[in-house]
Amino acid sequence: xxxxxxxxxxxxxxxxxxxxxxxxxxxxxxxxxxxxxxxxxxxxxxxxxxxxxxxxxxxxxxxxxxxxxxxxxxxxxxxxxxxxxxxxxxxxxxxxxxxxxxxxxxxxxxxxxxxxxxxxxxxxxxxxxxxxxxxxxxxxxxxxxxxxxxxxxxxxxxxxxxxxxxxxxxxxxxxxxxxxxxxxxxxxxxxxxxxxxxxxxxxxxxxxxxxxxxxxxxxxxxxxxxxxxxxxxxxxxxxxxxxxxxxxxxxxxxxxxxxxxxxxxxxxxxxxxxxxxxxxxxxxxxxxxxxxxxxxxxxxxxxxxxxxxxxxxxxxxxxxxxxxx
Amino acid sequence: xxxxxxxxxxxxxxxxxxxxxxxxxxxxxxxxxxxxxxxxxxxxxxxxxxxxxxxxxxxxxxxxxxxxxxxxxxxxxxxxxxxxxxxxxxxxxxxxxxxxxxxxxxxxxxxxxxxxxxxxxxxxxxxxxxxxxxxxxxxxxxxxxxxxxxxxxxxxxxxxxxxxxxxxxxxxxxxxxxxxxxxxxxxxxxxxxxxxxxxxxxxxxxxxxxxxxxxxxxxxxxxxxxxxxxxxxxxxxxxxxxxxxxxxxxxxxxxxxxxxxxxxxxxxxxxxxxxxxxxxxxxxxxxxxxxxxxxxxxxxx
Numbered sequence: 001x002x003x004x005x006x007x008x009x010x011x012x013x014x015x016x017x018x019x020x021x022x023x024x025x026x027x028x029x030x031x032x033x034x035x036x037x038x039x040x041x042x043x044x045x046x047x048x049x050x051x052x053x054x055x056x057x058x059x060x061x062x063x064x065x066x067x068x069x070x071x072x073x074x075x076x077x078x079x080x081x082x083x084x085x086x087x088x089x090x091x092x093x094x095x096x097x098x099x100x101x102x103x104x105x106x107x108x109x110x111x112x113x114x115x116x117x118x119x120x121x122x123x124x125x126x127x128x129x130x131x132x133x134x135x136x137x138x139x140x141x142x143x144x145x146x147x148x149x150x151x152x153x154x155x156x157x158x159x160x161x162x163x164x165x166x167x168x169x170x171x172x173x174x175x176x177x178x179x180x181x182x183x184x185x186x187x188x189x190x191x192x193x194x195x196x197x198x199x200x201x202x203x204x205x206x207x208x209x210x211x212x213x214x215x216x217x218x219x220x221x222x223x224x225x226x227x228x229x230x231x232x233x234x235x236x237x238x239x240x241x242x243x244x245x246x247x248x249x250x251x252x253x254x255x256x257x258x259x260x261x262x263x264x265x266x267x268x269x270x271x272x273x274x275x276x277x278x279x280x281x282x283x284x285x286x287x288x289x290x291x292x293x294x295x296x297x298x299x300x301x302x303x304x305x306x307x308x309x310x311x312x313x314x315x316x317x318x319x320x321x322x323x324x325x
Numbered sequence: 326x327x328x329x330x331x332x333x334x335x336x337x338x339x340x341x342x343x344x345x346x347x348x349x350x351x352x353x354x355x356x357x358x359x360x361x362x363x364x365x366x367x368x369x370x371x372x373x374x375x376x377x378x379x380x381x382x383x384x385x386x387x388x389x390x391x392x393x394x395x396x397x398x399x400x401x402x403x404x405x406x407x408x409x410x411x412x413x414x415x416x417x418x419x420x421x422x423x424x425x426x427x428x429x430x431x432x433x434x435x436x437x438x439x440x441x442x443x444x445x446x447x448x449x450x451x452x453x454x455x456x457x458x459x460x461x462x463x464x465x466x467x468x469x470x471x472x473x474x475x476x477x478x479x480x481x482x483x484x485x486x487x488x489x490x491x492x493x494x495x496x497x498x499x500x501x502x503x504x505x506x507x508x509x510x511x512x513x514x515x516x517x518x519x520x521x522x523x524x525x526x527x528x529x530x531x532x533x534x535x536x537x538x539x540x541x542x543x544x545x546x547x548x549x550x551x552x553x554x555x556x557x558x559x560x561x562x563x564x565x566x567x568x569x570x571x572x573x574x575x576x577x578x579x580x581x582x583x584x585x586x587x588x589x590x591x592x593x594x595x596x597x598x599x600x601x602x603x604x605x606x607x608x609x610x611x612x613x614x615x616x617x618x619x620x621x622x623x624x625x626x
Contacts, residue, residue: 126332126333127332127333127361127363128359128361129361129553142575142578142579145572145575146554146575146576146579149554149555149556149557149576150552150553150554150555151538151552151553151554151555152552152553153359153360153550153553154359155357155359155549156359156549156550156551156552156553157551157552176589177586181541181551181552181583182552182579183582183583183586
């Protein structure tokens with residue numbers, strides 16, 4: 001299938017701002033440790049020391065509730081205020097916690113701009129099936145209608161596979177994929193990539209799954225990758241060999257067939273390594289060549305920012321998800 | 326029975342059916358099939374021919390051995406066939422030397438042996454009347470049309486007041502008009518009696534019309550639940566109102582598209598790794614060039 005937008009990299013991403021919040025060792029406060037916002041070709045990167053308590057604001061809500069939160073009321077006063085303050089056109093905010101065992105380590109907040117795509121939180125219901133408990137859809141009318149009535153037992157579809165394996169999963173070429181069960185609308189909406197993250201994993205069983213569905217025209221991120229320890233190194237996580245086991249780089253000019261292409265993007269490994277070693281999400285901005293601390297100019301192809309998020313299976317690091325913007 | 330038990334009235338857990346193979350490992354026809362039915366719920370199984378729908382149904386009926394997994398009905402794990410489950414197949418298989426009334430009475434005499442003859446007769450007449458055969462009770466199968474014979478089969482199954490009704494393409498041999506008529510008859514009985522029901526069908530419209538939920542099965546081998554669609558349409562169903570519902574064709578399109586996509590799985594081209602959900606845990610990172618060694622904080626090799 002040929003899409004004109006595949007020929008050139010999509011410069012604009014659905015995610016327009018990112019915040020990383022880390023819970024302090026006493027678990028009394030959560031501090032903002034990383035913040036990026038993209039405004040057209042401009043990007044701001046700062047690490048202000050703002051803090052919130054459990055339950056305060058969106059990040060505090062995700063910390064308190066221990067699962068992903070989607071804010072998308074329209075018109076939402078909070079969204080409008082936030083968008084005006086940051087100079088962004090936001091249509092939704094998504095926050096998800098990074099949980100190790102029973103301990104919330106961090107919360108990642110994504111500010112979403114208008115454009116075709118979806119963020120879904122699939123939670124276990126009283127039938128032991130996953131159903132949508134929170135969601136944001138844009139330009140996906142049929143997909144939204146049907147998805148609200150779809151249920152996935154353990155192991156079924158992308159959310160059910162994440163639940164069963166307790167690991168993040170990346171699905172590419174959704175509109176051609178019989179493995180993506182809701183592909184009926186993927187064609188019409190040009191949905192390309194689905195990234196599933198387990199949230200609240202305990203004893204190898206996750207409580208909910210956050211699904212990010214990305215389109216060709218305006219991807220969630222320019223690239224998404226899953227990195228995992230190589231076989232035989234699971235027990236020695238501090239000296240693990242991490243391998244890229246799934247990747248989608250459509251927003252960086254990759255072809256739809258690049259799902260498992262193993263080309264390395266400069267800067268990616270540093271971020272993955274830092275997230276793996278610290279056990280917390282790491283957000284960094286690309287800097288100008290020559291070691292300048294200023295963010296690199298957006299040439300439409302080079303990465304602007306990296307977000308690496310460790311994924312835990314109970315208390316052990318199972319994988320790291322890399323999103324490149 | 327508690328509300329909680331009603332919510333999980335039928336629990337099908339990790340149901341698997343494997344057949345021995347002369348070429349090595351047993352072949353799994355159905356693999357890790359999970360489904361929970363509420364009490365009084367009607368659930369359709371749809372999927373391509375040979376995908377394993379009837380295998381699931383016959384395992385639930387107790388007519389087909391379960392390789393692994395379990396089926397729990399009203400809190401009791403099933404062990405073989407029993408009167409708590411009524412089964413209706415595509416062909417009603419009536420005993421030709423007995424009348425419609427006698428065919429239905431055969432089961433009633435076994436299950437309601439404690440009742441008086443009059444009581445048993447009343448039960449039989451009630452259910453034959455419910456399926457619209459009040460005037461044809463004394464006819465022999467050869468004197469009945471295909472649709473009427475199937476009505477006898479349905480009356481025979483529901484007269485035993487089963488906890489669960491299993492319908493295996495019950496309208497498969499009937500013409501369209503008879504099929505629609507019989508669908509209405511069955512729906513009327515199911516809504517009235519609140520019998521938990523599993524229906525195997527190929528017919529998307531039939532599945533939407535009859536069911537609370539539709540379980541879409543992936544293609545075999547190793548068929549399993551692809552996804553479950555919960556239908557938002559009111560009951561009792563009215564065919565013309567349903568067809569005019571603004572969302573009807575969205576749901577119908579989603580079901581047809583699912584079946585078409587499953588068909589794609591058969592073509593070798595669609596089996597490319599990038600065309601499926603990438604099972605990260607099945608990837609082989611050892612062979613990949615894109616590896617990174619971390620050693621302690623921030624160390625990169």
